[in-house]
Amino acid sequence: MKTQGYPVCLRNAGFGTSLEIRKLYPVLEGSDAEANDVIRIVDESGEDYVYPARFFQRLTFPAGIQRALRLAS
Numbered sequence: 001m002k003t004q005g006y007p008v009c010l011r012n013a014g015f016g017t018s019l020e021i022r023k024l025y026p027v028l029e030g031s032d033a034e035a036n037d038v039i040r041i042v043d044e045s046g047e048d049y050v051y052p053a054r055f056f057q058r059l060t061f062p063a064g065i066q067r068a069l070r071l072a073s
Contacts, residue, residue, distance in 0.1 A: 004029035006069055007039070007056035015051065018043045024069075025056070 004027045012019035019025070025041040028048050038050040061069070 005058060007058045009055060010057055011055040018045060018049070019051065019055065020044065
């Protein structure tokens with residue numbers, strides 16, 4: 001799946017080993033997860049899982065940073 005942005009983690013209650021607060025996580029495209037108030041990300045395990053969307057805040061980056069993030073994933 002393709003990455004669709006990098007929200008920052010604001011909460012990790014119950015998921016302390018899987019999510020780090022203040023860290024950017026890649027969101028996977030093609031998922032209808034957000035319609036169900038969850039978000040599919042690649043977490044600390046390196047695998048993709050769904051988490052409550054309220055744990056994250058989407059950010060808007062300048063074009064140069066967006067390109068750099070896409071190259072890093």
